[in-house]
Amino acid sequence: QVQLAESGGRLVQAGGSLRLSCAASVSPFNWYTMGWFRQAPGKEREFVSLINWSGDSTDYADSVKGRFTISRDNAKNTVYLQMNSLRPEDTAVYYCAADRNYRDLRGGDCDYWGQGTQVTVSS
Secondary structure, three states: OOOEEEEOOOEEEOOOOEEEEEEEOOOOHHHOEEEEEEEOOOOOOEEEEEEOOOOOOEEEOOOOOOOEEEEEEOOOOEEEEEEOOOOHHHOEEEEEEEEOOHHHHHOOOOOEEOOOEEEEEEO
16 A cells, blocks of 8 residues: 655744655655645645656746755655745645656646645744
8 A cells, every 4th residue: 555654744933944754655666756735725736846756857836946945765765845944825734746757746646645744834
């Protein structure tokens, strides 16, 4: 059974930093593009970032470029999202996602989703 388990979400002040982690049981892990999405209250889920199987190609939503960094450790089956300079508008449930197809993941049509982790940024 495939599982994506996010962790690291919590309450943080504006301007602060957080690192989210997603431990994945998809196998083989390095066949999968991994990504992060988020959903704020009353809004649709939106793309945040993705990283290809080898880690040498990444993509970011315009709203997080220059502040967030995605990375992966294929030896640990884990993907990370380092979030700096956090803003109140970053408040959302953050979801990890996995797909074998880069474009499918980018479009939100993902094979697997995690349960989400709450990030709250106070002003």
